[in-house]
Amino acid sequence: MKRGTRALARKILNSFITLMLVIVINFLLFRMMPGNPVNFVVPNDPKIPEEFKLELIEKYGLDDPLHEQFVTYIVDVFTLDFGDSFVYRNTPAMDLVLENMRWTLVLTGTSSILMIIIGMTIGVYAAWKRGGLFDTSSLSFSLFFYAMPTFWLGMMFIVLFAKMWDLFPADSAWNFKEPLEYSLNSLFDVLHHLVLPAATLTLVSIGAFVLIMRGSLMDVMTEEYITTAKAKGLTDSQVLRHHAVPNAMLPMVALIAIDIAYIVGGAFQVEYVFSYPGIGWATIEAVYIKDYPILQAAFFLIAVAVIIANLVADILLVYMDPRVKLG
Numbered sequence: 001m002k003r004g005t006r007a008l009a010r011k012i013l014n015s016f017i018t019l020m021l022v023i024v025i026n027f028l029l030f031r032m033m034p035g036n037p038v039n040f041v042v043p044n045d046p047k048i049p050e051e052f053k054l055e056l057i058e059k060y061g062l063d064d065p066l067h068e069q070f071v072t073y074i075v076d077v078f079t080l081d082f083g084d085s086f087v088y089r090n091t092p093a094m095d096l097v098l099e100n101m102r103w104t105l106v107l108t109g110t111s112s113i114l115m116i117i118i119g120m121t122i123g124v125y126a127a128w129k130r131g132g133l134f135d136t137s138s139l140s141f142s143l144f145f146y147a148m149p150t151f152w153l154g155m156m157f158i159v160l161f162a163k164m165w166d167l168f169p170a171d172s173a174w175n176f177k178e179p180l181e182y183s184l185n186s187l188f189d190v191l192h193h194l195v196l197p198a199a200t201l202t203l204v205s206i207g208a209f210v211l212i213m214r215g216s217l218m219d220v221m222t223e224e225y226i227t228t229a230k231a232k233g234l235t236d237s238q239v240l241r242h243h244a245v246p247n248a249m250l251p252m253v254a255l256i257a258i259d260i261a262y263i264v265g266g267a268f269q270v271e272y273v274f275s276y277p278g279i280g281w282a283t284i285e286a287v288y289i290k291d292y293p294i295l296q297a298a299f300f301l302i303a304v305a306v307i308i309a310n311l312v313a314d315i316l317l318v319y320m321d322p323r324v325k326l327g
Contacts, residue, residue: 119209146207257313
């Protein structure tokens with residue numbers, strides 16, 4: 001027990017060290033970007049006095065030595081205070097990121113549920129019927145969409161379903177002309193806007209779940225205990241449900257954990273193609289306008305999600321399979 005506790009503590013320590021490295025890179029990366037963020041905050045108007053620009057530089061600490069900026073940044077990180085956005089005045093960057101993350105959770109949460117359920121179901125059935133028509137067809141389907149560029153599929157969906165057939169909206173998360181409220185009309189409007197981006201994200205990601213589940217289950221089905229279970233007189237459904245699938249789930253745990261981190265990180269390409277106001281769209285916009293506080297808040301949140309997801313996956317793997325050692 002003590003050995004397991006030490007191993008778990010070591011894993012947590014490694015995760016903390018990784019987080020600190022991410023924090024340092026997060027600080028340096030955006031300060032190495034070319035351009036002056038003040039030029040994006042202040043319009044290019046000769047009537048604006050130079051004193052106003054200097055006041056902004058002093059307010060945001062852009063003229064401080066790098067080491068002083070770093071100390072301030074570290075203190076702010078651990079209080080989740082990344083400062084106000086350069087563009088959206090008097091608005092904390094973390095508030096903006098969390099507001100955009102609501103829509104990312106709606107989009108990637110929906111697509112994740114679909115890709116996990118559908119992908120695992122197809123993978124299980126393909127492995128059980130390996131070599132058959134369904135196995136060959138599902139493998140071709142998975143590889144085709146797995147290799148397809150996300151942005152290209154999104155643009156094709158816009159051309160076909162939004163422009164040519166006018167079935168679904170091509171952008172945004174809801175109709176901005178109507179107030180967003182807790183009602184059936186608003187829910188239908190959100191779901192209507194969600195169809196194309198969620199379908200795009202699901203199709204390009206479902207292949208990984210199909211391929212990994214299929215390969216893992218095929219390996220499990222060669223084990224002796226599967227033959228023993230069949231010899232006991234268990235039906236194919238019982239063997240699959242009680243023996244094969246639970247043991248084939250181990251590689252899926254890591255994939256699902258990474259996918260949970262992907263939910264927080266957001267689907268950058270999908271959100272930008274469909275102008276979906278999630279964290280990915282906000283991050284790309286912030287890159288263009290050099291909005292450092294939003295960039296740092298978004299990347300910090302994404303990094304924390306990935307690190308925690310990997311730590312949880314390690315712990316779950318040990319819990320599900322004692323052969324896996326934390327150390």
